[in-house]
Amino acid sequence: MLTQGLTIRRMALTGAIAAGLLAPLPAAAQSDAEVRLRKVEAEVRALQRRVFPGADGKYFEPEISSPAQSTSPAIGVPSTTALTDVLARLDALEGQLQRLTAANEENANTLRLLQDRVEGLEAARTAAPASTTPSGSATAPPRGELPAASASSSPAKPTPAKATAGPSPERLAAVQAVTKPDTGNAGEDEYTYGFRLWEAKLYPEAAQQLTSYVEKYPSHSMISYGRNLLGRAYLDDGKAREAAAWFLKNYQEDKNGARAGDSLLFLAESMVALKDTKRACIALAEFAETYPALATGRLKSQFDADRGKAKCG
Structure with missing residues (x-):
């Protein structure tokens, strides 16, 4: 993103220097500079929408107005030169780029904090001891009723003999x-x-x-x-x-x-x-x-x- 900002600045300064040294330029040259500058502005607007989804004014300031939308200068006040307009618009673009860069870094930091928190919660859940289940003995049913069988309490299986106390030779022979x-x-x-x-x-x-x-x-x-x-x-x-x-x-x-x-x-x-x-x-x-x-x-x-x-x- 910083590289894009530098590219924008170089393009704008190139146009500004050309406008200052070669003024007055033919109308075609000024039109070409205007087109290039509008292209830069369009790229900034695209970057705006990528960082801030939605076009609501609560996310970012309105886009830079074009010279056609600006109010006419008061009578008797000399109009600004082409170089002055370019520099003013370039300053506005740089300001927006700075704000967008700061917002992007803030969003990245927020996401990183959220990810750290989720990983911490997952680690705590994994480290928590497993819940112990009740013993397999059946709970006595209410008086006056037969013991009820349920899917969760199946009849007990025979308990295998302990390895340390194996069957006697006589028992093995009988089996x-x-x-x-x-x-x-x-x-x-x-x-x-x-x-x-x-x-x-x-x-x-x-x-x-x-x-x-x-x-x-x-x-x-x-x-x-x-x-x-x-x-x-x-x-x-x-x-x-x-x-x-x-x-x-x-x-x-x-x-x-x-x-x-x-x-x-x-x-x-x-x-x-x-x-x-x-x-x-x-x-x-x-x-x-x-x-x-x-x-x-x-x-x-x-x-x-x-x-x-x-x-x-």
């Missing part, structure tokens, strides 16, 4: 003694292997295997069996809260599932283990209402026993 089937039906083989681990009373290993099964094959024909058996593996391992979450999920996911009714009874047993007999009785009442055929048929003995444990009226 290796359970054969994993290979019938070509991958989903059914995964479920059957989990069932065999549960049947061998290897409950943590069974829970881990069945969790893998229900995650890999959520639409498998045995999925109702798998979720129910996963809950039983937790319940038999003394983890009633984790068991209750899976029993409730199995019932709510598909109330017509092959083991949905069983899961509702085992949910009541989990509530009894958690010493929450009121919810246990609610689960048993829902079982009797939803599955009356099971309550008087295949699961009658378990239903009656659970009612006795919960002491439901």
